[in-house]
Amino acid sequence: MIRSAQVLSKMLYSTLLTLGPNTFSWISKIALIMIICNIVAIAFAKLTVKYPSVDPAMPGSNFFGGFRVASVLANSSFGHILGASVILG
Numbered sequence: 001m002i003r004s005a006q007v008l009s010k011m012l013y014s015t016l017l018t019l020g021p022n023t024f025s026w027i028s029k030i031a032l033i034m035i036i037c038n039i040v041a042i043a044f045a046k047l048t049v050k051y052p053s054v055d056p057a058m059p060g061s062n063f064f065g066g067f068r069v070a071s072v073l074a075n076s077s078f079g080h081i082l083g084a085s086v087i088l089g
Contacts, residue, residue: 030087033083033086033087034079034080034083034087036083037079037080037082037083037086038075038076038079038080038082038083039079040079040082041075041076041078041079041082042065042075042079044078045067045071045074045075045078046065049067049071052065052066052067052068052071053066053067053068054068054070054071055068056068056069057069058072
């Protein structure tokens, strides 16, 4: 019974891998685009976030521009969404 579940799991996993889209190979140009998009997101947040210093604090918050945990997570999430959009077109 356990053996058949493992086989089924491997079959499902390999099927899901074949359904994935063709993606770009990771090159320095794509990395640079992602870094620039994250910097743009941080600059946008610096100008628009009303309360960037709401607790809890980040360890070494001076490295994060004075942002706290929620702001850093929101900035990096927005930067990655922006970067993926730019890369994928």
